Amino acid sequence: MSRTSLPANTKIGFLGAGQLARMSALQAFRFGIQVAVFSDRPEDEPVQFMTPFSYSGSFESVEDMVAFAKTCDVVTLENEFIASDILKQVQEQSGTPIFPSPESFALIENKLIEKQTFEAAGIPVTPYKLVRTEQDMVEFGDEFGWPFMLKSSKGGYDGYGNAIAKDLETAKQGFEKLGGLAGHDILAEAFVPFTKELAVQVARNETGTVVYPCCETVQENHINVAVVSPAPIEEKFQKRAQELAIRAMEAIDGKGIFAFEFFLTENGEVLLNESAPRPHNSGHYTIEGCIASQFENHVRSVLGLPLGSAKMNKPVAVMINLLGTHNRPAQTDYISEGLAAENGHLHVYGKVQSKIGRKMAHYTLLGENLEETFQKAKSLTKDIEI
Amino acid sequence: MSRTSLPANTKIGFLGAGQLARMSALQAFRFGIQVAVFSDRPEDEPVQFMTPFSYSGSFESVEDMVAFAKTCDVVTLENEFIASDILKQVQEQSGTPIFPSPESFALIENKLIEKQTFEAAGIPVTPYKLVRTEQDMVEFGDEFGWPFMLKSSKGGYDGYGNAIAKDLETAKQGFEKLGGLAGHDILAEAFVPFTKELAVQVARNETGTVVYPCCETVQENHINVAVVSPAPIEEKFQKRAQELAIRAMEAIDGKGIFAFEFFLTENGEVLLNESAPRPHNSGHYTIEGCIASQFENHVRSVLGLPLGSAKMNKPVAVMINLLGTHNRPAQTDYISEGLAAENGHLHVYGKVQSKIGRKMAHYTLLGENLEETFQKAKSLTKDIEI
Numbered sequence: 001m002s003r004t005s006l007p008a009n010t011k012i013g014f015l016g017a018g019q020l021a022r023m024s025a026l027q028a029f030r031f032g033i034q035v036a037v038f039s040d041r042p043e044d045e046p047v048q049f050m051t052p053f054s055y056s057g058s059f060e061s062v063e064d065m066v067a068f069a070k071t072c073d074v075v076t077l078e079n080e081f082i083a084s085d086i087l088k089q090v091q092e093q094s095g096t097p098i099f100p101s102p103e104s105f106a107l108i109e110n111k112l113i114e115k116q117t118f119e120a121a122g123i124p125v126t127p128y129k130l131v132r133t134e135q136d137m138v139e140f141g142d143e144f145g146w147p148f149m150l151k152s153s154k155g156g157y158d159g160y161g162n163a164i165a166k167d168l169e170t171a172k173q174g175f176e177k178l179g180g181l182a183g184h185d186i187l188a189e190a191f192v193p194f195t196k197e198l199a200v201q202v203a204r205n206e207t208g209t210v211v212y213p214c215c216e217t218v219q220e221n222h223i224n225v226a227v228v229s230p231a232p233i234e235e236k237f238q239k240r241a242q243e244l245a246i247r248a249m250e251a252i253d254g255k256g257i258f259a260f261e262f263f264l265t266e267n268g269e270v271l272l273n274e275s276a277p278r279p280h281n282s283g284h285y286t287i288e289g290c291i292a293s294q295f296e297n298h299v300r301s302v303l304g305l306p307l308g309s310a311k312m313n314k315p316v317a318v319m320i321n322l323l324g325t326h327n328r329p330a331q332t333d334y335i336s337e338g339l340a341a342e343n344g345h346l347h348v349y350g351k352v353q354s355k356i357g358r359k360m361a362h363y364t365l366l367g368e369n370l371e372e373t374f375q376k377a378k379s380l381t382k383d384i385e386i
Numbered sequence: 387m388s389r390t391s392l393p394a395n396t397k398i399g400f401l402g403a404g405q406l407a408r409m410s411a412l413q414a415f416r417f418g419i420q421v422a423v424f425s426d427r428p429e430d431e432p433v434q435f436m437t438p439f440s441y442s443g444s445f446e447s448v449e450d451m452v453a454f455a456k457t458c459d460v461v462t463l464e465n466e467f468i469a470s471d472i473l474k475q476v477q478e479q480s481g482t483p484i485f486p487s488p489e490s491f492a493l494i495e496n497k498l499i500e501k502q503t504f505e506a507a508g509i510p511v512t513p514y515k516l517v518r519t520e521q522d523m524v525e526f527g528d529e530f531g532w533p534f535m536l537k538s539s540k541g542g543y544d545g546y547g548n549a550i551a552k553d554l555e556t557a558k559q560g561f562e563k564l565g566g567l568a569g570h571d572i573l574a575e576a577f578v579p580f581t582k583e584l585a586v587q588v589a590r591n592e593t594g595t596v597v598y599p600c601c602e603t604v605q606e607n608h609i610n611v612a613v614v615s616p617a618p619i620e621e622k623f624q625k626r627a628q629e630l631a632i633r634a635m636e637a638i639d640g641k642g643i644f645a646f647e648f649f650l651t652e653n654g655e656v657l658l659n660e661s662a663p664r665p666h667n668s669g670h671y672t673i674e675g676c677i678a679s680q681f682e683n684h685v686r687s688v689l690g691l692p693l694g695s696a697k698m699n700k701p702v703a704v705m706i707n708l709l710g711t712h713n714r715p716a717q718t719d720y721i722s723e724g725l726a727a728e729n730g731h732l733h734v735y736g737k738v739q740s741k742i743g744r745k746m747a748h749y750t751l752l753g754e755n756l757e758e759t760f761q762k763a764k765s766l767t768k769d770i771e772i
Contacts, residue, residue, distance in 0.1 A: 008716035008738050026412055032718070032734030032747070034435045049420045052438045207726075291729055306726040313699060330394035332418070340593075340692040343677055348418030352394050361418070 011036055011053070012299065013072030013096070015065065017045035019349040019359065020078040020279045023287070025050055027296040033303070038068045040081075046350035062089045069094035076256060076302045077105070077278050084109050099205075099302040100256040100277040107252040108275050110153035112185050121251035123244050124271045126263065127190040132181065137171040137188060144190035150174040154184040192271060194263035198231050199282035200245035203257045203297035203307050210297060211246055212290060212310040214238035217261070217282050223357070226377070227282050227319040229289060229312070232370055233264060240270045248275060257298040259283060281321065285364050286310070288345045289317030314343070314366040318377040322361035324354040325385045334383040338363055341380050360386040397422055397439070398685065399458030399482070401451065403431035405735040405745065406464040406665045409673070411436055413682040419689070424454045426467075432736035448475045455480035462642060462688045463491070463664050470495050485591075485688040486642040486663040493638040494661050496539040498571050507637035509630050510657050512649065513576040518567065523557040523574060530576035536560040539571040578657060580649035584617050585668035586631035589643045589683035589693050596683060597632055598676060598696040600624035603647070603668050609743070612763070613668050613705040615675060615698070618756055619650060626656045634658060643684040645669060667707065671750050672696070674731045675703030700729070700752040704763040708747035710740040711771045720769040724749055727766050746772040 010033045014021035017039035025035040025047055036053035039045050048054045053071065057064025059082045069075045069090050075098045084106035091098045108114040115125050129140045131150070141148055150171065152161040163174025165188070178186050197219060201212040214237070215229035230238055245260040259280030261273045283294035292300070292308020300307050322332075332348050339346055348361040363381045367373030396419045400407035403425035411421040411433055422439035425431050434440045439457065443450025445468045455461045455476050461484045470492035477484045494500040501511050515526045517536070527534055536557065538547040549560025551574070564572050583605060587598040600623070601615035616624055631646040645666030647659045669680035678686070678694020686693050708718075718734050725732055734747040749767045753759030 004720055004722045006718040006721065006734060008736065008740075022415070026415055029408070029412055029436055029736070030733050032432065032716075032736030034736070046418065049438065050415055050436060052435065052440065054438065207722075300725070306722050308725070309728045311728065330418075332392040334390055335392065336390045336593075336692050339686070339694070342695040342697065347416050348392060350394065350415070350418030350420070354394075 006031060006033070006303075006305075008032065009034060010303070011072045012302065013038065013068060013075040014047070014078050015059070015075060015082060016078035017041070017047045017054075018078060019046065019351075022047040022050065022349060023284075023347070024076075024078070024279060024295045024298045027293065027299045030296075031299065033299065036068065036072050038065060044352050046352075049350060060086065062086055062093065065090040066094045069096040069098070072096050074099060074302050076100070076298070080105070080109060080277060100254055100258070104252045104254050105277050108277065110184065111151055111187050112153045114275060115187075117251060118248055118272050118275075121247055123248055123251070124269060126192050126271050126273060129188045131175070131186055131188045134168065134172060137165060137175070138168060140188040141165065141168075141171070144188075148191055149189040150178055151187045151189055152178045152184050153187055192263045193266045195266055196231060196233055196264040197273075198233075198237075198241050198262040198264055198270070199227070199280065200241050200260050200262070201257060201280065201283040201286065201294045201310075202245050202249040202254070202260065203294070203301045203310070204249050205255045205301040205304055205307065207304070207306045209246060209249065210292075210307040210310045211242045212283065212286060212294065213312060214241040215282055215285065223323070224281060225321055226374070227285050228370055228374055229285050229317045237264055237268070237270060244270060244272060248272060256301050257283075257294050259294075281359070284347070284362050285317040285319035287347070288343075288364050288366060289313060315368050316366070316370045316373050318365050318367070318370070318374045320363045320365075320377050320381045321359060322363060322381060322384055322386055324356050324358040324360050326354055327356055328354050330354040330360060330386065332361060333385045338380045338384065341365065341376075343367065344377075344380055354386050392417060392419070392689075392691075394418065395420060396689070397458045398688065399424065399454060399461040400433070400464050401445070401461060401468060402464035403427070403433045403440075404464060405432065405737075408433040408436065408735060409670075409681045409733070410462075410464070410665060410684045413679065413685045416682075417685065419685065422454065422458050424451060430738050432738075435736060446472065448472055448479065451476040452480045455482040455484070458482050460485060460688050462486070462684070466491070466495060466663060486640055486644070490638045490640050491663050494663065496570065497537055497573050498539045500661060501573075503637060504634055504658050504661075507633060509634055509637070510655060512578050512657050512659060515574045517561070517572055517574045520554065520558065523551060523561065524554060526574040527551065527554075527557070530574075534577055535575040536564055537573045537575055538564045538569065539573055578649045579652045581652055582617060582619055582650040583659075584619075584623075584627050584648040584650055584656070585613070585666065586627050586646050586648070587643060587666065587669040587672065587680045587696075588631050588635045588640070588646065589680070589687045589696070590635050591641045591687040591690055591693065593690070593692045595632060595635065596678075596693040596696045597628045598669065598672060598680065599698060600627040601668055601671065609709070610667060611707055612760070613671050614756055614760055615671050615703045623650055623654070623656060630656060630658060634661060642687050643669075643680050645680075667745070670733070670748050671703040671705035673733070674750050674752060675699060675705075701754050702752070702756045702759050704751050704753070704756070704760045706749045706751075706763050706767045707745060708749060708767060708770055708772055710742050710744040710746050712740055713742055714740050716740040716746060716772065718747060719771040724766045724770065727751065727762075729753065730763075730766055740772050
């Protein structure tokens, strides 16, 4: 049932306290909603500067999170580090609903289950296999080609939890690096000859489903440096990715904001690569790029409010990730040019420490023409040091 | 000198903790800037739910505010309730700069000085006179016509601090109601036969000046119920108001965001009515209506950052003030229609108690055509109860 009322003192709890919780919190505030955050880290997290309701504890402790959840009207996720059975217990014992639900999350919480879930829903995924032995890896490589990827089924993000198997020797090394038989299940995954990496956000709750434009995540040296939206591909591929994203969302009965990442292959296939039950870096451009951002719809969806429109405000949006350039106390330097540019929008995450390569900030530029806007955004941000 | 760097842990302090501080704080957060708030009220203020750095005290106590200011890198205003000489002492004793500066504020802090300041800068103002005696009031009424307004030179807002003098009897009553000779100076002000009430925001700092569109503040029963932008008047009058607003800003060497309210008279004059050294209700539409909102430029200006563009994102914007409809714990009801409308944007201030007529929330609708958008915005919000 759709919610048509917002009582004062409504409080949304975020399990996790990074920049995603931070940007969602801003949207909670704009609706007059209070924010509580639960961090599993010892250091100061930026979102902790944005609320007096800050809790610390372990993502493995039901007790810690129950105490937190009891202070909230609804709890939501900003990462995929908490096991679904733990979330389920937190929900049961606190009496506070968690969205995305533990049941939805259970269907994607590890890479093996995730692929099985989406395959069962008729969604094409990259070829994969659960591997436990040398023999498994050899067979996989021989069938789908060397090199291939090894991925820990749990805990991987931004390239962590992955290894490349070029041959049996590196396969064995990778298998052990990822924890071997003692750790989480390990998958072999074929390298797909893709031409583009795509992403689509979907917001969904009992009031309906909203799908965002299909964007491209631009990589340099395996690092996601930028997002351009809509993706510069034929419209039929954009639509295909959006359709698959909606189908995936329905397959897990998702309530909340989810991101789905795809490969567009050389032969025109769109394959689902990964999903995330939360706002995603690929959707940061929606803050200014779309009528309602992924963060606004994150808040709306978990509260059961009608969802906002995902239409774009301008023909194109380009988001540049501003990664740490120094190891030092954080400081964002040389930002004048970017700030002064019309339709340029700087977001700084307020992290206290900068580390080389760490996501510290981003910059979005809206425009009329993709290539021109992309070049301009890169130029406006090239001198920024963090 | 323009600032090109934002160190982590930069903290902006707001003297005042209402919805204006709240919406400015959201823009501080988006730049990774921390927020401290100083409230002079005993009850919970919404912005106090948005920061762990919350202080209480008196707007008359230099000591209270010095302790607060010392924790901040820059302090700014969200109201005009603190005397400029107090602000000056706070700045000197804390060593923390205050913007708008106490010197700028001193030039507009009471209605008499404000009018003298702007008159001296060649800006047309409504006819006025400092009145101390019955004779003063009679002379004013006879020269500029009965009825006229009596205004306390200090402390008035939203109609408080005003009285109507229909004749000598009501003039005497009004004079006493406003504190008489024992209180602040009292001004007589002529009723101006205006056709529209206009407002213009100006952001200014050492990097430049940005002027917002000229909007109309729409009154019903002397209550500002809506703002439409740009104002539906001839362009030459829009430009005139913008020019006068910039001139007024320069006259006081304003650093920060200011609002200037004007009357457009029946014979085509644009008269400055009031100024405010802070974000203003008439500029709430800029959150979605303009590339950079009044709140974003509030933060940018007081930090010495380059200012954002005030260009509109769509041809027209309409902002509806959502005033309390009940005396009860705050609850925003019947919001589905407004939330579901494309380009409709709800902002709830998070106040704990609703009071009839209290500013509790607002709703902005962007569109192509002013009259159509205005009617639609009214229709989408007509059932909302708070």
